[in-house]
Amino acid sequence: MERAKEAENRVTYASRNLGSGFLFGVGLIAFIDESVFHQLLRWHHFYDKSTTDIGLISDGLFHAFSWFATIGGLFLFADLRRRNALRIKRWWGGVFLGAGAFQLYDGTIQHKIMRIHQIRYDVNVLPYDFIWIAVAIVIILIGVVLLYQTREKTHE
Template identity: 35%
Template sequence: MKANLEQQQNPRPLIVAGLFLGLGQGGFFDGIVFHQILQWHHMFSNIESSKTIIGLEINTLGDGLFHVLDWLFTIIGIICLWRAGNREDVPWSTGILLGSVMMGAGLFNVVEGILDHHIFNLHHVKPGTHQLAWDIGFIAVGVLFILLGWWVIQKFSHLETTSK
């Protein structure tokens, strides 16, 4: 009976919820800390007119649209979490949720870093001296979060199946 119960456990819906929550929160952290508090860059800092009033208006719009995307990821994550919580086959695990949120935040860094900093060249983490190092560091932190989140999920999945 115990083995049968363990086989029925399905952490995927909880992981999907955590990934979306992590994407949203990773984006909010980036936008609030780097765009607003530190003011290192805005969404379209690399455009020629970014130092003008019109450039500031374009960047404010870009930052706002960026936050709308973060908000949508967060709402999707909340809906997925709600749906996962209503399923009996989903293990209700803080570790699995935390690990998947970490993975989502890391995924945000990797995707946003590659797309916006390198492919589209919209902005850099900290423009100027050593901007490539800052951009690569941003992606490296994302990879670290993905790996750490995966490890947390594996650790807690193992603990839960052996402790039930």
């Protein structure tokens, strides 16, 4: 009975480590995207199909989303630490997977399919798209490797 409960806890906390890291990774990469590409470089807004005012409002909402995701991930991280269930390598795997997944979603769905904004305007976007998506794939692969290294092995 005790052994079954211990195995259940390992699975539960393994998924919580992944979930916490994933949420933090999404929030972190969204924050970096919004801060660097929207504010510092001013290449685009989150929603560019309307006025500049609407674009700025959409950036504010995007910024709020990124911070809610980041803080939510950190609350889950703190809970894992409190329970002495933090598996830091698995958590980092979740961070990389979340960040890469968001960047891939942004570069394919938002940029190309929905066309709510592009990385840049008035330039050939092909090199930017290639780099954006290639970096997303590399980040995802790092996360997958870390998660693979921390998977539960059953020997029974």
